[in-house]
Amino acid sequence: MTDTTSNQMWGGRFAAGPDAIMEAINASISFDKRLAAQDIAGSRAHAAMLAATGILSDSDAEAIREGLLTVLSEIEAGDFTFSTALEDIHMNVEARLKEVIGTPAGRLHTGRSRNDQVATDFRLWVRDQLDAVDQALVALMRALLAQAEAGADWVMPGFTHLQTAQPVTWGHHMMAYVEMFGRDLSRVRDARARMNECPLGAAALAGTSFPIDREMTARDLGFDRPCANSLDAVSDRDFALEFLGVASICAMHLSRFAEELVIWSSAQFRFVALSDRFSTGSSIMPQKKNPDAAELIRAKVGRIFGANVALMMVMKGLPLAYSKDMQEDKEQVFDAADNLMLALAAMEGMVRDMQAERANLEAAAASGFSTATDLADWLVRVAGMPFREAHHVTGALVAKAEAKGCDLPDLSLEEMQAVHGEITASVYDVLGVHNSVASRMSYGGTAPEQVRAQVARWKERLG
Ligand code: ARG
Secondary structure, three states, X not given: OOOOOOOXXXXXXXXXXOOHHHHHHHOOHHHHHHHHHHHHHHHHHHXXXXXXXXXXXXXXXXXXXXXXXXXXXHHXXXXXXXXXXXXXXXHHHHHHHHHHHXXXXXXXXXXXXXXXXXXXXXXXXXXXXHHHHXXXXXXXXHHHHHHHHHOOOOEEEEEEOOEEEEEXXXXXXXXXXXXXHHHHHHHHHHHHHHHOEEOOOOOOOOOOOOOOOHHHHHHHOOOOEEOOOHHHHXXXXXXXXXXXXXHHHHHHXXXXXXXXXXXXXXXXXXXXXXXXXXXXEOOOOOOOEEOHHHHHHHHHHHHHHHHHHHHHHHHOOOOOOOOHHHHHHHHHHHHHHHHHHHHHXXXXXXXXXXXXOHHHHHHHHHOOOOOHHHHHHHHHHHHOOOHHHHHHHHHHHHHHHHHHOOOHXXXXXXXXXXXXXXXXXXXXXXXXXXXXXXXXXOOOOOOHHHHHHHHXXXXXXXX
């Protein structure tokens, strides 16, 4: 006789139920309940296939499919009591199905295992997330495009080593992020295409002796095809790792932009004003407006990349096929997905609301000898000097301006000629920051015309 405290799903060979600690370490229901909708979709497709192949009667399959909808609506309404004793979402759903429809519920698990079931559920969940990230990235890119279009010809300092380097345009800087998020978007789409194969029907690890139709379940669930190897199907978590890899790189991009917003919104820079909606105040310093959203976005990459490393470490060294270690995949992915979505939405909101301080950007662009390269280029072009010599002459002029405490265009022609006799008044044409950016017409350069072309290309690509 079976002990009533042992598990009703697999308790046949057990005389006693688990220790409380065993139950605590073993159960995943506290987090995998997030897979409920995917689990029920997978089971409904499986039941339909079992009927179509004659493995189940139509009436049993219909009862199962209807009953599963009842269970889903209970879960969605919050009327479902999840049980830790039933370990995970798969057994919670099946146990409730049995209460709702009786005996036919016991036939659902024919020709499958929890191993292919969880692999299928999780793929469906990650696929939905990739689609959500796809949409959020497009929304963020549209917000950046709007900023770039408005400020295609606003000049600002471009930096290397966070030292003023050459003037660039605001639009150009915004479009640099559009390129980064555009690559993230293409990584999302690549990952989705690669992961869109269905593990269902791989059963525990070896396939099944029932005449199942894996093409049918794959198609029903929106997969391109069934996974080709049953061992691989139940043990692969590449799709989750790829999601975390894509998420990590995207979070890193968000973090770099967030850092720039923190710097730019400081009183020392005043390049942007962040909206009140995306800032906070200080409880003690009344003058303060803090860029907390940007700081938190900057931080999110820590936990997202942490999740990537954690799952990689869980998976390394696991023998084929399924091992319970793999139950540790879900919390990492859930946490990374939630935080990435939050960071993307917050960044989109901040970018939509933020105000570039055009006059401050321009004033900063003109300071710090930012057109020194233009002066050197002028010496090459007009005076026919080798670039190395032009670099040297320009350096001497910068030193002179620095000693005088002024900028390059503030040096008189006589002062310039004292450094090099061939300099003429036309040099002043290239020393202005607007001239400087307008001259950077090489493909992908910072000239407003090039920026507008970049904006037009991306608008067309995003549709
Ligand atoms: N909760 C399990 C997981 O997330 C489901 C698969 C359990 N399979 C098994 N053979 N115990 O991995």
